[in-house]
Amino acid sequence: MQRPLIIALDIESQKKRQAFLDVFSGQSLYVKVGMELFYREGRPVIEELKEAGHQIFLDLKLHDIPxxxxxxxxxxxxxxxxxxxxHAAGGQKMMEAAREGLEVGTKLGEIRPKLIAVTQLTSTDEAMMQNQLLINRALPxxxxxxxxxxxxxxxxxxxxxxQEVPLIHDACGEEFLTVTPGIRRESDSLGDQKRVVTPAQASELGSWGIVVGxxxxxxxxxxxxxxxxxxxxxxxx
Structure with missing residues (x-):
């Protein structure tokens, strides 16, 4: 099974994004389109990336009524x-509705997009989760x-x-996909991330895919x- 390195296209303009992608001319990439980019450019950016042969993780983190x-x-x-x-915090009925919606919307003969849920953002640590979100349990x-x-x-x-991949595989099995952001090189700044690892560490921990921005x-x-x-x-x- 392919284990992708997904590039987060958090780039502030179409011109700069295209200049960035031009550096990878001829390569098929796996890219992440987040809220900022999708809300700014919408469907055309998806069509543009697909036409260029890239695979896409559309990272909108839906969380609403089912x-x-x-x-x-x-x-x-x-x-x-x-x-x-x-967001997994939306609960079982919401997640089931999300899957049903994908199955209805997927064109005949095409593969349904993989559906994954955010557990806790990598900018969240245990103190924040307990003191601000009032979830009085250990983060793991x-x-x-x-x-x-x-x-x-x-x-x-x-x-x-x-860091949480092993416990998720223990709970859900090795085939359950784990997509892990918060990836940095040893020399990189942490930015607003809290729970970070290097690509090699993510591989050793068993991540299915990593997101690098x-x-x-x-x-x-x-x-x-x-x-x-x-x-x-x-x-x-």
Missing amino acids: NTVKRSMTALAQLGVDIVNV EVVASYARLSKLSGLDGVVCSA RSITSSATPLETYLEMKTDWEGTA
Whole structure:
């Protein structure tokens, strides 16, 4: 099974994004389109990336009442992306509705996008979760519980910290997908992330896919950084 390195296209303008992608001319990438980019450019950016041969993780983190999420996923399925996501905190009925919406919206003969759920953002630590979100449990316990609920709801996997991958595999099995942001090189700034690891550490921990943003997109030599991190990721698999 492919274990992707997904580049987060958190780039502030179409011109800069295109200049960034031009560096990778001829390569098929796996990219993440987040809220900022999708809300700014909408469907055309998805069509542009698909036409260029890239695979797409559409990272909108839906969290609403079940019927709204179902209808939204029916619409998103028609974009032909590869992965979409919701917040596991929306609960079982919402996640089941998301899956149903994707199944309704996926065109005949095409593969339904993988559906994954956010457990806890990698910018969240245990103190924040307990003191601000008022979830009075240990962070690993909450993440494992959300992962089990996601699997019960028929989802394909979760978004989580790589540090939590082993406990999720213990709870949900090795085939349950784990997509892990918060990936940095040893030399990189942590930024607003709290629970971070290197690509090699993520591989050793068993992540299915990693999401890398500023380490690559802000690099003076993005292609070289991408290849270095890809080797780090794949070389220890």
